Amino acid sequence: MSETLHASVLVDTLAVPSGAWSRVDVCGVVGSTNAVSLAEPVPWRVVVAEQQDAGRGRHSRAWVSPAGTSVAMSMTVPLPPRPEEWGWIPLVTGLAVRDALARVGGDALDVALKWPNDVLIRASDGSGELLKVCGILCESAGDVVVVGVGVNVSVAREDLPVPTATSLALEGFSGQAAREQVVIAVAEAFATRFATLSNGGPFVRGLRADYRQRCSTIGLDVRIHVPGDQIVSGRAVDVDDEGRLVVESDAGRKAFAAGDVVHVRRSDQA
Incomplete structure (x- = not known):
């Protein structure tokens, strides 16, 4: 697996006119991609980092992993027009990550969602246990929301923070430039799912039903x-x-x- 993200590939694929995002920034080591995004909360901006050394989860829990082994990214989008749907943003993000992992991992990964902000993979050792592979953190700033996503791609077992965590590599995923694949798949899937939420109408009912079906909680x-x-x-x-x-x-x-x-x-x- 590649340990270095190629900025040109991410920008060319995700930014307009090829993609849905108005701006794509690929950084080196940052404290937190959410913090970088909140400092300049531009709608439809993606920030991706080679490594974050002060990553945060909900309630300021730490999220740090060795360089080159995880996806650390934040996506800034306008808040949906209906406040009653704001609580769905982390849930829609989880659906998007599930979509993305199905795209890059195929049948090798059995993915489920834990309410409200975790993405789980069923352990490949036959135990049937669901292990955390991704965390999500949403933070609002005025009329936009920053959606942070952290995915363990090739983190070794000894570097995982808790026994209930895992990485894509540990559960059978392999491939060239894996982190770039995951970044692109997550950003594209999120843009699609978020558009459904923001547009409202009958398709939102299908989105909610899809989440309920996938929610292991x-x-x-x-x-x-x-x-x-x-x-x-x-x-x-x-x-x-x-x-x-x-x-x-x-x-x-x-x-x-x-x-x-x-x-x-x-x-x-x-």
């Missing part, structure tokens, strides 16, 4: 960790039309927005 007994060290236990039964996870417990049904939760864990997980 629905149907699980879960523990919802909310601020203040509180935990709500119940069964995840749906994702509603605002992108909130609906949990049914002894106290009834309650919908949780992504910003309302710190962690979502299966009840059988520590």
Whole structure:
């Protein structure tokens, strides 16, 4: 796998007139591609980095990996015109990453989504376990939103941050210039999925149905960790039309927005 991104390939493929993006910036080492994007939040801009050494996930969790082994990218787009659909942005991003991995990995990768912002791959060792391969972080800035995506491409097992993580290479994906393939596939798939969300109309119902079908959280007994060290236990039964996870417990049904939760864990997980 190539360890160096080729800026000309990414720009020529993704930027107008060939692609949907007005600006594509390929950087060396940055603290965070989201931070670079937020400093100049230009609509329809893609920022890709060779490496980020201060990457962040939700709630300021660290996301760092060795140089040349991961995709670190951020995409800036206008907020959808209907605020009730803003909660769908990380979910649509997860769908786009799933689309992209299916495109570059084919049948070699069994991809699922964890609400609200993780993309999982079923382990190739026969255990059936779903392991995290991608994290998503959305941050708004005025009338735009920066969508950060981090994908473990060729991270070695010993360099993974937690035992429940994996990389594409560990699960059977291989190919030349793999990181460039993933960047292009993610940016193109996201542009398509996001256009559906922004345009509204009947196609949004299909998008929501597609997410619900792919969401591995629905149907699980879960523990919802909310601020203040509180935990709500119940069964995840749906994702509603605002992108909130609906949990049914002894106290009834309650919908949780992504910003309302710190962690979502299966009840059988520590």
